Amino acid sequence: MKLAFIGTGYVGLVSGVMMSHLGHHVICIDVDKSKINLLKEQKSPIFEPNLESYLLNCSNQGRIEFSHGYDNKLSEVDCVFITVGTPSMEDGGADLSYIYEAADKVAQHIRPECVVVIKSTVPPGTCQSVQNLLIKNGFKNSVVSNPEFLREGSAISDFLNPDRIVVGTSDQHSALIMEQIYLPLINQGIKLVFTDLITSELIKYASNSFLAAKIAFINEMADLCEIVGADVEVLSEAVGLDKRIGASFLKAGPGFGGSCFPKDILALQKLTMASKGQFLLLDALITANQTRADKMVQKIKAALSNNLKNKTIAILGLTYKAGTDDLRSSPSIPIIEGLKKEGANIIAYDPKALKNVSKYFGSLDCRNSSIDAISDADALVIITEWPEFKDLDLATAKKVMKGNVIVDLRNILNPERVISNGFEYHSIGRRKLTS
Ligand code: UDX
Ligand code: UDX
DSSP states (O other), rough: OOEEEEEHHHHHHHHHHHHHHHOEEEEEEESOHHHHHHHHHTTSSSSOTTTHHHHHHHTTTTEEEESSSSOOOGGGGEEEOOOOOOOOTTTOOOOOOHHHHHHHHEEEESOOTTTEEEEEETTTTTTHHHHHHHHTTTSSOEEOOOOOOOOTSSSSHHHHHOEEEEEEOOHHHHHHHHHTTTHHHHHOOEEEEEEHHHHHHHHHHHHHHHHHHHHHHHHHHHHHHHHHTTTTHHHHHHHHSSSTOOOOTOOOOOOOOOSSSHHHHHHHHHHHHTTTTHHHHHHHHHHHHHHHHHHOOOOHHTTTTTTTTEEEEEEEEOSSTOOOOOOOOOOOHHHHHHHTTTTTTEEEOOOOTTHHHHHHOOOOOOOSSHHHHHHHHSSEEEEEEOHHHHHOOHHHHHHHHOEEEEEEEEEOOHHHHHHHHHHHEEEESSBBEEE
């Protein structure tokens, strides 16, 4: 089939490349000319493990092309996926302007029988509004809702092995086209859940809110573990072994970030408020995560005898999770801001995000390796669980640092090893070990 993707961001690019890998002919369109120019050279503008090799392969086989304009090639496609961003507005609601802009431009080029799919996360009712807009331009089908569930860092395997594919549509033709598009995955036994537009749109918000709630729950449990002297790692493992609960998304840390969870729960809250409903659990979950960064700052302050003035703190890891170069809503942003407010000097290192730092932090003193960042530091704080931090050479770290405090906000280091190297070790939801 011939497919188009509008928006080559983290979701659109991975989905476009992987659809091409499944055998479809794909054209990816983005308004950002610099991204398209890179892609034409078979280089990925984002870091996503293995993406570039799939891109190269599909390009070499002539099944993927890139364009920065909405051109006549769109008149040849069977289906257009809209994958532009839906960021938060000031009031927490989803900014849908890119969706409508993309739909409007798409409408000027597609054939009336082309299927239009909204893959971006949008509040219930949006697909219907897009459909109304398209119908004015002679469009014949129902718009399809097909939410994405790709995690950055493992987006390719999430695409190839999804737990389910959700399709919201009200017409048979669109349903058939969606089945044909996903046939290689359906043939592997992946379940395709068909539903109406509104339910499909809400499924995405329900999934992300529930996962975010699991994380917020374990984070608050970690706080309680610290108070009563329990160990959140063992607790999380034992609780997760209960099949009714499940082990995933029970890792305590500095709070959830990224381009989806924080914005999606705010959009759901906004939606609930607009319909004069109540979602008390969601309100609590938002507050729990928003206050998490300050708790982390207080934890770091307590580890440094309650005084951060003129202390040099080395931050290892800036991205909201490992495996991505994405800094959107990363907990590192409010944590670093909080530490600076307390008078600390920050020196940071991240293996993939340094090129994006100025957009999110303004001026931040960054170094090119962990050892460079921690040299002469009073404390070392791990914010992201990058594998290379697990293997940090602690003997060298002890030699180059001025102080001996490690605050591990992801519980990735081995406590005994840290202590035996002469450090004071602070982690999340565990008793403080002393030598
Ligand atoms: C996606 C979804 O769109 C979002 O709703 C979902 O919740 C998370 O995943 P993401 O891929 O992370 O967002 O967004 P981003 O990386 O910002 O990519 C959006 C792309 O769309 C950018 O490359 C941007 O240049 C492009 N774009 C934006 C257009 O091509 N046209 C526009 O009108 C607006
Ligand atoms: C999420 C959804 O999982 C995915 O389906 C899609 O909708 C896009 O949004 P993503 O944001 O890429 O994916 O990453 P995810 O792995 O879900 O992690 C989100 C945040 O939660 C990160 O900050 C991560 O560090 C944090 N997290 C995750 C935890 O703190 N503990 C956990 O156990 C899991």
